[in-house]
Amino acid sequence: MCGIVGILGKGPVAENIVEALRRLEYRGYDSAGVATLENGAIGRRRAVGKLKNLADVLQREPLKGSSGIGHTRWATHGGVTETNAHPHIVGDVVIVHNGIIENFRQLKDELIAGGATFTTQTDTEVVAQLIARERKAGKPPREAVRDVLKRLHGAFALAILFKGENDLLIGARNGPPLAVGHGNGEMFLGSDAIALSPFTNRITYLEDGDWVVLTHNSIEIRDAEDRHVVRPMSFSQASSMLVDKGNHRHFMAKEIAEQPEVVGHTLAEYINFNDRTVRVPANLPFDFKALDRMIITACGTASYAGLAAKYWFEKVARLPTEVDIASEFRYREAPLPKNGLAVVVSQSGETADTLAALRYCKAQGQHTVAIVNVPESTIARESELVLRTYAGPEIGVASTKAFTCQLTALACLALLAGKVRGTLSADKEHEYVSALVEAPRHMAEILKDEKHIAAVAREIAHAKDVLYLGRGINYPIALEGALKLKEISYIHAEGYAAGELKHGPIALVDENVPVIVIAPRNELYEKTVSNMEEVAARGGKIVMLTDATGLEENASRLFQRIRVPHANAFISPLLFAIPVQLIAYHAAVFMGTDVDQPRNLAKSVTVE
Numbered sequence: 001m002c003g004i005v006g007i008l009g010k011g012p013v014a015e016n017i018v019e020a021l022r023r024l025e026y027r028g029y030d031s032a033g034v035a036t037l038e039n040g041a042i043g044r045r046r047a048v049g050k051l052k053n054l055a056d057v058l059q060r061e062p063l064k065g066s067s068g069i070g071h072t073r074w075a076t077h078g079g080v081t082e083t084n085a086h087p088h089i090v091g092d093v094v095i096v097h098n099g100i101i102e103n104f105r106q107l108k109d110e111l112i113a114g115g116a117t118f119t120t121q122t123d124t125e126v127v128a129q130l131i132a133r134e135r136k137a138g139k140p141p142r143e144a145v146r147d148v149l150k151r152l153h154g155a156f157a158l159a160i161l162f163k164g165e166n167d168l169l170i171g172a173r174n175g176p177p178l179a180v181g182h183g184n185g186e187m188f189l190g191s192d193a194i195a196l197s198p199f200t201n202r203i204t205y206l207e208d209g210d211w212v213v214l215t216h217n218s219i220e221i222r223d224a225e226d227r228h229v230v231r232p233m234s235f236s237q238a239s240s241m242l243v244d245k246g247n248h249r250h251f252m253a254k255e256i257a258e259q260p261e262v263v264g265h266t267l268a269e270y271i272n273f274n275d276r277t278v279r280v281p282a283n284l285p286f287d288f289k290a291l292d293r294m295i296i297t298a299c300g301t302a303s304y305a306g307l308a309a310k311y312w313f314e315k316v317a318r319l320p321t322e323v324d325i326a327s328e329f330r331y332r333e334a335p336l337p338k339n340g341l342a343v344v345v346s347q348s349g350e351t352a353d354t355l356a357a358l359r360y361c362k363a364q365g366q367h368t369v370a371i372v373n374v375p376e377s378t379i380a381r382e383s384e385l386v387l388r389t390y391a392g393p394e395i396g397v398a399s400t401k402a403f404t405c406q407l408t409a410l411a412c413l414a415l416l417a418g419k420v421r422g423t424l425s426a427d428k429e430h431e432y433v434s435a436l437v438e439a440p441r442h443m444a445e446i447l448k449d450e451k452h453i454a455a456v457a458r459e460i461a462h463a464k465d466v467l468y469l470g471r472g473i474n475y476p477i478a479l480e481g482a483l484k485l486k487e488i489s490y491i492h493a494e495g496y497a498a499g500e501l502k503h504g505p506i507a508l509v510d511e512n513v514p515v516i517v518i519a520p521r522n523e524l525y526e527k528t529v530s531n532m533e534e535v536a537a538r539g540g541k542i543v544m545l546t547d548a549t550g551l552e553e554n555a556s557r558l559f560q561r562i563r564v565p566h567a568n569a570f571i572s573p574l575l576f577a578i579p580v581q582l583i584a585y586h587a588a589v590f591m592g593t594d595v596d597q598p599r600n601l602a603k604s605v606t607v608e
């Protein structure tokens with residue numbers, strides 16, 4: 001993870017580097033640092049914790065150099081300390097790094113055997129030491145970098161400066177993204193175009209294996225074989241405006257509240273509101289009729305959107321659909337049918353495992369569709385067809401509005417598949433699209449019940465363990481509810497398919513364990529209620545989320561009930577997602593955690 005920035009500027013650059021890092025803090029917030037070159041020396045400031053701490057240090061002790069690099073860290077190798085914070089300096093080399101150098105131990109042993117002493121526990125220092133060693137042996141900076149890059153295994157993006165070389169910034173990419181920003185008499189490097197958006201919208205993305213030598217007025221890109229290559233320049237649409245929280249206390253609260261609107265925007269892209277039909281993209285590069293099966297792969301919350309979509313694709317399009325988390329899928333050498341279809345789902349479009357899974361599928365000759373929220377991301381650029389979600393920037397680390405927009409896009413794709421495959425009648429298409437059209441209104445209705453949900457969440461926050469149960473297409477919502485609660489409130493939670501409870505997890509149930517049951521009034525309702533009874537009989541505290549009425553007979557069994565408006569079962573995951581998000585949010589607020597930037601997490605997981 002981590003975010004990196006480099007600037008060759010006309011005046012002092014430290015402030016601009018912090019400005020860029022602010023846009024990269026979603027990549028990690030364990031520590032941050034900046035180094036600039038001034039009067040033939042290297043000036044460096046670092047601080048543990050949020051970027052604000054670094055900004056405070058810089059205010060007290062400013063840096064004046066006009067060439068600089070910066071970093072915001074999500075720790076992989078080495079604890080969260082100022083010593084391990086980037087930039088790292090060895091000899092005349094200053095470096096920032098995103099990623100993991102997988103052979104760092106072996107390289108470190110070699111360097112130590114040669115007399116090197118290390119001051120940090122990071123894998124990054126190995127790269128700095130290697131380059132410094134080449135420099136000592138008399139190699140000019142670019143040759144030193146070129147030769148060291150050949151020795152590195154793993155995934156990395158690097159930005160490197162050299163003391164005394166104010167007109168030189170070298171970058172390298174192998175895995176995590178790295179973008180060059182073109183200025184007028186200035187040059188920029190950054191982990192993404194958004195970081196560089198305050199300075200330029202003219203962007204060149206490096207490809208894997210590329211490294212780049214920048215001066216204030218020139219750019220030279222070389223590939224892994226050291227051949228001079230030209231990569232296209234594009235005009236980024238990334239806005240330079242930093243998104244604010246509006247009237248909300250946290251970004252997550254704002255993003256939960258935005259869902260009716262952004263789901264509406266996403267729907268507008270994929271359905272025709274007038275005749276209630278699904279919109280067929282003009283450029284569909286494959287034929288749904290020709291498919292025997294498909295694979296959906298993603299990580300975390302996005303994988304739960306994929307799992308819900310499996311139920312839609314199988315029911316509506318009669319298309320056997322396999323869903324796997326990308327970190328497993330990428331290594332299991334899955335046999336894939338000729339000309340099959342792989343769908344990847346990602347908010348950031350940069351998740352390392354999802355990207356690797358996409359590349360595996362491409363190498364196996366699959367057609368590829370990406371459901372992504374960031375249109376300039378690597379996954380979007382490398383996929384055959386991009387179906388954007390229109391969630392807008394999601395800042396809170398816990399995914400909320402991106403999830404419901406992913407569900408929306410996937411539901412529409414499933415309807416399209418059904419239509420093309422002839423398994424979805426015109427009447428059914430009309431019914432399901434009409435249900436989707438109603439979803440934003442129902443979501444808004446659920447949001448009105450926030451006070452009540454918050455009160456329930458405060459009760460739940462006293463628990464040490466929480467179980468979530470769901471069946472069918474709402475089983476993924478149980479998984480998502482548990483993930484949300486864990487990641488922002490730090491309360492242990494697990495999601496289960498309701499029917500699976502008695503095969504083990506029911507042993508966990510006692511009067512201290514809230515069991516949150518997602519029970520829409522659909523063909524599985526009675527079965528879910530039976531599972532609920534099993535929990536109640538063992539003293540479990542049942543919190544029932546349902547659109548069913550007439551529950552009075554169960555009332556005494558219920559610890560709490562959260563009502564969701566009754567709607568077509570087709571859209572139930574879109575609706576039930578909201579109360580589980582609100583439960584997690586309010587439990588976290590009650591616990592006093594850092595809701596938008598929970599401990600140990602980062603928004604974009606660019607390492608595997």
Ligand code: F6R
Binds near residue numbers: 301302399400
């Ligand atoms: C959980 C969460 C993560 C992400 C996962 C994939 O709230 O946000 O589980 O869903 O890291 O990220 P993307 O969607 O960017 O590929």
